[in-house]
Amino acid sequence: MSERPDQRLVRGTRARRTITRHAVDVASVEGLTGLSIGRLATDLGLSKSGVQALFGTKEALQLAAIDRAREEFVEAVVRPVLDVPPGVERLRALVESWIRYVETPLFPGGCFWVANIADFDSRPGPVRDALASDQEAWRAGLMAELRAAVDAGEIADLDTELAAFQIDAVLRAANTALRLGDTGAVAKVRRVLDGLLRH
Numbered sequence: 001m002s003e004r005p006d007q008r009l010v011r012g013t014r015a016r017r018t019i020t021r022h023a024v025d026v027a028s029v030e031g032l033t034g035l036s037i038g039r040l041a042t043d044l045g046l047s048k049s050g051v052q053a054l055f056g057t058k059e060a061l062q063l064a065a066i067d068r069a070r071e072e073f074v075e076a077v078v079r080p081v082l083d084v085p086p087g088v089e090r091l092r093a094l095v096e097s098w099i100r101y102v103e104t105p106l107f108p109g110g111c112f113w114v115a116n117i118a119d120f121d122s123r124p125g126p127v128r129d130a131l132a133s134d135q136e137a138w139r140a141g142l143m144a145e146l147r148a149a150v151d152a153g154e155i156a157d158l159d160t161e162l163a164a165f166q167i168d169a170v171l172r173a174a175n176t177a178l179r180l181g182d183t184g185a186v187a188k189v190r191r192v193l194d195g196l197l198r199h
Helices: 005-030 037-044 048-055 058-081 088-103 112-120 126-151 160-179 185-198
Strands: none
Touching: 005 037, 005 048, 005 058, 005 112, 037 048, 037 058, 048 058, 058 088, 058 112, 058 126, 088 126, 088 160, 088 185, 112 126, 112 160, 126 160, 160 185
């Protein structure tokens, strides 16, 4: 008796999630350029044709990895702080959540976007667009908390776009520093954030 269509769909979905999670882990260390259908099939003991059937092209695989990384990032970093009151308290919670994301780390190479944006920032196309969109969304979230803090009178009026850029830049620098063994990187992040919020 042949397998029912819904069972094949479940198996395909499960296989896709296993492959995309491994793809994210590989890309966090070696970059999205290091991904290939053959490589992932070999790593996971799957048939190349089976992986090819699920993704089709290397670019589709890269985009699926970005989608999975975003999904896991939101679950690990953003969603846990949504119950915190907006403004300074949520901004601090968000930064602390991001620090845990790279200290633990969620992905073996640290921040997925730090590992990949430099490879694609000058290469137009869907992969670059997806990475850039995620970066813009993260900064927009930081800006929203800074604006909420200003509106509530928790901090003096400031250029929220610039402050979000600075926080993002410091977090990215901390990711690299942690990968290189700088144990003081997290304390520096907190000091920079304290300085911005004081002003």
